[in-house]
Amino acid sequence: KQEVTQIPAALSVPEGENLVLNCSFTDSAIYNLQWFRQDPGKGLTSLLLIQSSQREQTSGRLNASLDKSSGRSTLYIAASQPGDSATYLCAVNRRNGANSKLTFGKGITLSVRP
Amino acid sequence: EPEVTQTPSHQVTQMGQEVILRCVPISNHLYFYWYRQILGQKVEFLVSFYNNEISEKSEIFDDQFSVERPDGSNFTLKIRSTKLEDSAMYFCASKRQSYEQYFGPGTRLTVT
Numbered sequence: 001k002q003e004v005t006q007i008p009a010a011l012s013v014p015e016g017e018n019l020v021l022n023c024s025f026t027d028s029a030i031y032n033l034q035w036f037r038q039d040p041g042k043g044l045t046s047l048l049l050i051q052s053s054q055r056e057q058t059s060g061r062l063n064a065s066l067d068k069s070s071g072r073s074t075l076y077i078a079a080s081q082p083g084d085s086a087t088y089l090c091a092v093n094r095r096n097g098a099n100s101k102l103t104f105g106k107g108i109t110l111s112v113r114p
Numbered sequence: 115e116p117e118v119t120q121t122p123s124h125q126v127t128q129m130g131q132e133v134i135l136r137c138v139p140i141s142n143h144l145y146f147y148w149y150r151q152i153l154g155q156k157v158e159f160l161v162s163f164y165n166n167e168i169s170e171k172s173e174i175f176d177d178q179f180s181v182e183r184p185d186g187s188n189f190t191l192k193i194r195s196t197k198l199e200d201s202a203m204y205f206c207a208s209k210r211q212s213y214e215q216y217f218g219p220g221t222r223l224t225v226t
Contacts, residue, residue: 034214043205043219096212098145098169104157
């Protein structure tokens with residue numbers, strides 16, 4: 001059974017810092033991995049999707065990497081801003097198509113101090 | 115930009131009552147999902163739906179749960195007889211082939 005772990009559960013950094021959020025998963029047979037942002041009491045906003053054949057994806061100040069063989073992904077946030085404060089969730093998808101489903105980590109709650 | 119919508123945003127119901135949570139997926143998407151998140155816990159997969167039938171369901175998705183796509187736009191989750199432990203945020207998601215899943219804003223279900 002796939003397990004996704006995100007440590008630490010919470011992180012507080014000063015504005016402007018570059019930071020890395022970690023995600024690990026137990027079963028390396030994944031199809032893709034998705035990073036989400038969740039604001040308190042809100043839905044999930046997709047940030048980046050990495051296919052299993054890819055090593056990294058970039059969107060603006062965000063860069064996500066994937067090392068499938070070691071069961072790890074990282075989300076790099078450059079020049080963090082207070083508006084980046086949210087919970088960041090990692091989720092892995094084991095299959096494509098009709099039987100795809102996401103298995104989530106518990107998330108890392110990020111606080112960026114002005 | 116197209117988005118997944120869900121109604122209502124908050125539903126309060128009494129134990130034993132039936133509830134229907136509604137979702138409108140993105141129009142050209144083919145795969146539909148329900149997930150739930152109990153307060154303070156992980157987001158959990160409930161069910162996936164494609165081509166008008168359930169593709170996969172989790173252990174949580176027992177006989178009390180059902181899904182339906184009654185027309186070309188809506189996707190619903192019904193809980194026949196709600197229990198206290200069904201209190202959670204319920205998220206609908208949809209996707210196209212090989213692309214990321216897009217989530218709706220969620221329906222907070224409170225069972226009293």
